[in-house]
Amino acid sequence: MKIAHREISPTQPPLVVAEIGINHGGSLEVAKGMVLAAAKAGCEMVKHQTHFVDDEMTDEAKAIFPPNADKSIWHVMEECALGKDDEIELKRYAESLGMIYISTPFSRAAADFLAEIGVAAFKIGSGECNHVPLIRHIASFGKPVIMSTGMQTIDSLRPSVEALDQAGIEYALLECTNLYPSPPEIVSLQGIGELRRAFPKAVIGFSDHSIGPEMAIASVALGACILERHFTDTRYRKGPDIPCSMDPAELRFLIDRSREVHTALMNPKVRTAPEEDVYRFARGSIVADRDLPAGHVVTEQDIWARRPGSGEISVQHFDRLVGARLTRSVRRNQQLRWSDLDGVAPLVNT
Template identity: 85%
Template sequence: YISTPFSRAAADFLNDIGVSAFKIGSGECNHVPLIRHIASFGRPIIMSTGMQTIDGMRPSVKALDDSGVDYALLECTNLYPSPPEIVSLQGITELKSAFPRAVIGFSDHSIGPEMALSAVALGACILERHFTDTRYRKGPDISCSMDPAELKFLIDRSREIHTALHNPKVRTAPEEDVYRFARGSMVADRDLPAGHVVTPSDIWARRPGSGEISVQHFDRLVGAKLTRAVKRNQQLLWSDLDGVKPQANS
């Protein structure tokens, strides 16, 4: 576990018992002397940034940079619970832009998983939520705490979003069968004789996409002379078109 010290004595105690990292709460986010003291232990630091502007945080972040420790900054709204009208998802992108060395996360006090999951899609790599074994308990933060089932949902869905977030815009191998069926191949739209000069009304694209010429090459075919006669709905080949160089489909 890790813990949040509010004083030098508490920080020293946590250091003595060997915590693996330190948490700095939003209330101490601008407490540069305490931040320096905690950073002197050389362990990673996670700092919440609620109630702070980007410029107001710069001295604290500089102290972390100067110490050389690894650190994360969490966007946070310090109201329990936090309604969407005051939650700042934009703060995640602003933190990423202002402090590129930091790992960026989200300390969420809203009700439900929506804000936290949205934060992951914006690049948050750490999620912090209050947790309770049952939300039938009484307490100041129970309304924005998650029970075991809710926390499991958040963990599972955030991992899925994080995985998908890193996938580039490409056609994947499992999509190949769908691609070959769903895309259109260039065909003759009526019977055409050899030597005919192709016009836009002579050709069209129809499924499946298994033909040599994809619909994306429609304009290249217009004006070409046919090297052989073709029937309506017959898939066209590059060799059917005089003077048109073959080109790969994408």
């Protein structure tokens, strides 16, 4: 898939998404500071959350308290939501720094607003990933979609993925665990492979709510092409998502290490050119393990392999030498040559 100018696929380095979300606490200036910190850390994409509370929730939400907050979900979002003008300015600022700006709409009105201001793609959170009417509405704008899949099974995801397929858009599915933070006992790295096998049209990624970068980095080796983590300019801020957020140093670490893992993931199992010098001394060459006379028939006890590997006959040919007759006498630890052996055809070392 492609979002703005960025191609996303197994052949490309993982796209690391810094989710500012609601960590700014409703302050545009704080949000812009977080965007700047992410940009300085080398991040390509920031993700916001667009909350129009009146269209997103009913009054019942005022009595629902999330596990990671000390106030109702209504009041959390009401306090942390940016106004329309502020979000437009945040998008402008992120793009002025060369970053890609996307956001998660939590309502139909929020989706309409993001379409109006021209986001490059939409993010669908785990809480909405089975909200097929909203998914159809978002997909109708024709933009790429990144969808987290926390709290869902493969079977429960099928109607939502079918809606994306029917819209004919490019999309990514992110393995996700929705506990903030998520301990390793409930994080599913196996889910990355399960999503890839079940939905072969999708780009697969990992939305990480654990503490530390280890799970996200490990996901790259399993095929994750997108890594999303909450982000804050400093962990000394207060907020429900701060405990599972990375700071700029950790963001830089995640970007660098994930690219290194991806680079290694592209390499087949071969001996590389830089290893040749090591190979010449590290492997063994066949030598006589004792003084042997000319005409002697070689047994296993007569030969051994010792470094360096500069000899004519590599240890890989050890068994072929048994039963050959020596054409000349050799001393202990003398490297053998094919011409020393009668009855065995020379082979090239590999």
